[in-house]
Amino acid sequence: MGIDVLKKLTSGTVHINTHSTSEISTVFSQAKGAEVNKFSGPHPAGCVGVQIHHIDPINKGDVVWTINPFAVIQLGKLFLNGVYDTSRILAITGSEVKNPQYYKTYTGASIKKFIEGNLTQDHVRVISGNPLTGTAIGKDGHVGFFDHQITVLPEGDYYEFVGWITPGARKVSFQRSLGLLSFLSPGKERVVDTNTHGEPRAFVQSGVFEQVTPMDVLPTHLLKSILAEDLDEMEALGIYEVIEEDLALCEFVDVSKHKVQEIVREGIDLIQHS
Amino acid sequence: MKFLRNQLDKVKHSFEKGGKLEKYYYAYEAIDTFLFAPNSTNGVKGSQIRDAIDLKRLMITVIVAMVPCLLFGIWNVGHQHFLAIGQPDAALGDKIWIGAIQVVPIIIISYGVGLGIEFLFATLRRHPVNEGYLVTGMLIPLVMPPDIPLWQVAVATAFAVVIGKEAFGGTGMNVVNIALTARAFLYFAYPTDISGSVWTYLGDGQAVAGYSGATPLSIAGDAVTSGANVVESFGSFGAGWNDGVYTLSNLFMGLRPGSIGETSTLMCLIGAAILIATGAGSWKIIVSVFGGAYLMGLFLNLVGGNAFLEMPAHYHLVIGGLAFGAVFMATDPVTASQTESGKWVYGLLIGMFTVLIRVFNPAYPEGIMLAILLMNVFSPLIDYFVVSANKKRRLQRATV
Numbered sequence: 001m002g003i004d005v006l007k008k009l010t011s012g013t014v015h016i017n018t019h020s021t022s023e024i025s026t027v028f029s030q031a032k033g034a035e036v037n038k039f040s041g042p043h044p045a046g047c048v049g050v051q052i053h054h055i056d057p058i059n060k061g062d063v064v065w066t067i068n069p070f071a072v073i074q075l076g077k078l079f080l081n082g083v084y085d086t087s088r089i090l091a092i093t094g095s096e097v098k099n100p101q102y103y104k105t106y107t108g109a110s111i112k113k114f115i116e117g118n119l120t121q122d123h124v125r126v127i128s129g130n131p132l133t134g135t136a137i138g139k140d141g142h143v144g145f146f147d148h149q150i151t152v153l154p155e156g157d158y159y160e161f162v163g164w165i166t167p168g169a170r171k172v173s174f175q176r177s178l179g180l181l182s183f184l185s186p187g188k189e190r191v192v193d194t195n196t197h198g199e200p201r202a203f204v205q206s207g208v209f210e211q212v213t214p215m216d217v218l219p220t221h222l223l224k225s226i227l228a229e230d231l232d233e234m235e236a237l238g239i240y241e242v243i244e245e246d247l248a249l250c251e252f253v254d255v256s257k258h259k260v261q262e263i264v265r266e267g268i269d270l271i272q273h274s
Numbered sequence: 275m276k277f278l279r280n281q282l283d284k285v286k287h288s289f290e291k292g293g294k295l296e297k298y299y300y301a302y303e304a305i306d307t308f309l310f311a312p313n314s315t316n317g318v319k320g321s322q323i324r325d326a327i328d329l330k331r332l333m334i335t336v337i338v339a340m341v342p343c344l345l346f347g348i349w350n351v352g353h354q355h356f357l358a359i360g361q362p363d364a365a366l367g368d369k370i371w372i373g374a375i376q377v378v379p380i381i382i383i384s385y386g387v388g389l390g391i392e393f394l395f396a397t398l399r400r401h402p403v404n405e406g407y408l409v410t411g412m413l414i415p416l417v418m419p420p421d422i423p424l425w426q427v428a429v430a431t432a433f434a435v436v437i438g439k440e441a442f443g444g445t446g447m448n449v450v451n452i453a454l455t456a457r458a459f460l461y462f463a464y465p466t467d468i469s470g471s472v473w474t475y476l477g478d479g480q481a482v483a484g485y486s487g488a489t490p491l492s493i494a495g496d497a498v499t500s501g502a503n504v505v506e507s508f509g510s511f512g513a514g515w516n517d518g519v520y521t522l523s524n525l526f527m528g529l530r531p532g533s534i535g536e537t538s539t540l541m542c543l544i545g546a547a548i549l550i551a552t553g554a555g556s557w558k559i560i561v562s563v564f565g566g567a568y569l570m571g572l573f574l575n576l577v578g579g580n581a582f583l584e585m586p587a588h589y590h591l592v593i594g595g596l597a598f599g600a601v602f603m604a605t606d607p608v609t610a611s612q613t614e615s616g617k618w619v620y621g622l623l624i625g626m627f628t629v630l631i632r633v634f635n636p637a638y639p640e641g642i643m644l645a646i647l648l649m650n651v652f653s654p655l656i657d658y659f660v661v662s663a664n665k666k667r668r669l670q671r672a673t674v
Binding site for chain 2: 057059060061125127131132133134135136151153155156157158159160161162163164165171172173174175176177178179180182192193194195196197198199200201202203204205206207208210216217218220221236237238244248251252253254255256257259260261262
């Protein structure tokens, strides 16, 4: 039903994007008038920006709306029963949670009762969403409107003696620089904290941004054009095709510790309000 | 550790905004972050976790990749010294000792002068002390001849850091490679001091009879006029005091006079393996510089015309500083091409120009230095075309 509503709301095509190997519910496979696209691969293959880029890239003047399956169900229920269903399934996750599990709750619920007495230690960061794109909300915060997950990680506000050279496999790294040995045991579970592991520096073009951006977009050039507030350049380099989460991995792997997602948001706001 | 941390925390406030020593904040920051990885955490929004890598670690990785070249270079300086003074049976320890007294002061001068200027500019211009100099400071000694006067190292380093880098706004803003700027400065400012017997340290010793400081590049250059077969000239060079010094295997191993770190193609390849395995250097650039030089060498073989042109193409890969330049200089992320497809073009052109300069411009035998400096200047142009192509693809599908 939700999909039928969507078709009424747009004059364009409705795309249903699913994972290529997962079982596809008949709701999707039998949905009429909608195109089903299958995606596979590591993050950010699941980001809508990346998916749109590969189906039909956004050009200047295009309008593309995205909606997650949960919201489609909400829409369907609204039109079938006339009720706005605010219930949602919330996953409480992260290394510092004693009993990670799903909870049934409501949009915007306080997370206090889910984590009280459920933490292994006190010095933690509570994140609404996932660790790559989420927002720190504090122990008595509320679930974000778009989030279905709460992540609790250890806070990383500690000094580490000559931390820039100590070898080890404890810290997660996408890269293999001297002493970063996590690539030797890729399947192992590790605790990640919120330390920046370094201080901000100028951009270094080591080619890793390109490795984690499966789009025909040049991340460094785009980011620099945003910092320069050059609207024409931003447009030419594809600002319409990205949102924060698409470049979240760039922020994670960045040697120079830039706030990539913040920069992307600045760029989008700039071009939207110009 | 706790004590050290407490001491740093005690003085920290005087360096912060409003503090007595506010001016010196970035000098303080450099020392603090060197001793302790900072306790900063990620922002409220955006990525809450970060990769364990930072610029210091990336730079130290590059330095580690240079260590084989450095150690071999120290030994080789001593080795060549004893061969040139006619004591081929000198002990290993003596060779290393002689090498160390020549090389270590150059390293100290390079780091001392360079880091001094770096801290000075960081304080004056209020920017963080950048780790980039850790690499540059090691690269400069490796491209210096062993017998260079120390004051020249100091002048060249100061010139390279001030004019080559700080004048452009500091690390990351420089157009040309800083270590090569230092080398080029010496090359053009003191041409007589950086040729002839400077490639071998003689010290107080007397050179043996028949000794010549000619490098493979100058021998090949001379062959253009004499018409002698280059490979045969290499083979017969050094007879009597350093037999077979310029045979192919010797050139590859690096048992020859030359700049401290550049002589051994093998050690450069070990460095390349470290850079590529750790992701610190672009394999595309390294491969394409070697490829470009080899292809150009082959092409010139076909053209023929003089003895240098007919020198087998693979000799180009082991003489001069091509290997060192390809692995450590061309891959400098600041001055190289910044786009992935641009890196292929950039590397290929460096290789090709190196051989062209060597063969057709006997006045400047060290082609790799000039080729890299030239392509440093042109790499923004290469990027411009790659970026334009990206924009064009986007524009083509747009309807508005």
